[in-house]
Amino acid sequence: MTTYGWTVPGYTHVRELGAGGGGRVVLAVHGATGTPVAVKYLGERLREDPAFLAEFRAEARLLGGLESPYVVRLYEYVEAPGGAAIAMELVDGISLRAVLRESGRTGPEAALAVLKGSLLGLAAAHRTGVVHRDYKPENVLVAADGSSKLVDFGIAARRGTTPGVAGTPAYMAPEQWQGRPASPAADVYAATATFFECLTGRKPFPGQNFAELAVQHVEAPVPEDEAPETVRPLIRRGMAKAPEQRPGDAEEFVAELEQLALAAYGPDWEERGQRRLAAAAALLPLLFPSSGGAASGTTAVATTSLG
Missing domain, CATH: 1.10.510.10 (Transferase(Phosphotransferase) domain 1)
Known part of the structure; x- marks a missing residue:
């Protein structure tokens, strides 16, 4: 797997699921529980933009307040000098x-x-x-x-x-x-x-x-x-x-x-x-995360087009 700089502590990366305009999503395993998760990393250039970083934080807050089987669940939001990421439910879909x-x-x-x-x-x-x-x-x-x-x-x-x-x-x-x-x-x-x-x-x-x-x-x-x-x-x-x-x-x-x-x-x-x-x-x-194949676009990496 490609090596990246900062990674969220406590998780072991397995492979990349996809990349979009805002960053990338990685399949990872939570070390303490063994739970597979999707980790969404904010792109480096966007992380240096205070407005985008604020939007990323806001997304984490919104997901954290939602409890529904019809919405991907948030596990945690991590921000450090080296990066920002959202760890969330991995949907095999x-x-x-x-x-x-x-x-x-x-x-x-x-x-x-x-x-x-x-x-x-x-x-x-x-x-x-x-x-x-x-x-x-x-x-x-x-x-x-x-x-x-x-x-x-x-x-x-x-x-x-x-x-x-x-x-x-x-x-x-x-x-x-x-x-x-x-x-x-x-x-x-x-x-x-x-x-x-x-x-x-x-x-x-x-x-x-x-x-x-x-x-x-x-x-x-x-x-x-x-x-x-x-x-x-x-x-x-x-x-x-x-x-x-x-x-x-x-x-x-x-x-x-x-x-x-x-x-x-x-x-x-x-x-x-x-x-x-x-x-x-x-x-x-082959598009399912569980397949081990290329899974681009399967987990929260869609690029928003601004009007």
């Missing part, structure tokens, strides 16, 4: 982005299962007053059993604050483009845009640059007709242009989703959806 690249689309029940898991993770954040602001397929991990977890709170913000225009353009709500205060409704929008992509194999809007995407997200009608008719009401609600026309938070949207899914697909919809996700993930065995 692959990104939803990898699943979509392989399968193109997931089918309605699997898309509903992903959306429900993500909404429950977002709901846990919303209950603590936190808005994720960068929900996208790269930030969802699908485990071998088809369950999913939310990762990467790197640009999360407190509800009601005005942190500026940031996010990933393909999934940003209209109010995010306008720099309005952070709200759970923006997370609901991004989760619904990803739901649309799971259903159709493409992002809701085809803009090739910031300007085109800004206009499309703010003004263009949602192309709900491309999705199966049974789930269009969720797309209409979740991607409404005005935040007040969307569900107030992720928890409220889960209730709407479950009611629709039960009526459309019967009581076993979630089990079938997770089986479908598990089968899709199984087509990419």
Whole structure:
């Protein structure tokens, strides 16, 4: 394995899982307990930037306050003169982005299962007053059993604050483009845009640059007709242009989703959806951290694009 400078005391590195714009993630073992973990190191250049270091600390604080089976769990945050790192739960899974690249689309029940898991993770954040602001397929991990977890709170913000225009353009709500205060409704929008992509194999809007995407997200009608008719009401609600026309938070949207899914697909919809996700993930065995192969992009290393 490549040798790096500073490493978190008390952990033995096994191998690198991936690298992104903010640093790298390493598979490690906690010496005292033998627990496998993922250690996310802040990149050296970014660590020298006080603003980025403050964001990294803030991500650790946010993760530390979240207790949910649908969010990757934080074990500890370590900062020293030689570096800064977050030790967190190792999810033996692959990104939803990898699943979509392989399968193109997931089918309605699997898309509903992903959306429900993500909404429950977002709901846990919303209950603590936190808005994720960068929900996208790269930030969802699908485990071998088809369950999913939310990762990467790197640009999360407190509800009601005005942190500026940031996010990933393909999934940003209209109010995010306008720099309005952070709200759970923006997370609901991004989760619904990803739901649309799971259903159709493409992002809701085809803009090739910031300007085109800004206009499309703010003004263009949602192309709900491309999705199966049974789930269009969720797309209409979740991607409404005005935040007040969307569900107030992720928890409220889960209730709407479950009611629709039960009526459309019967009581076993979630089990079938997770089986479908598990089968899709199984087509990419070398991307699982447990495989020992190249696992780039599987654990909280997605790069955020700023609007």
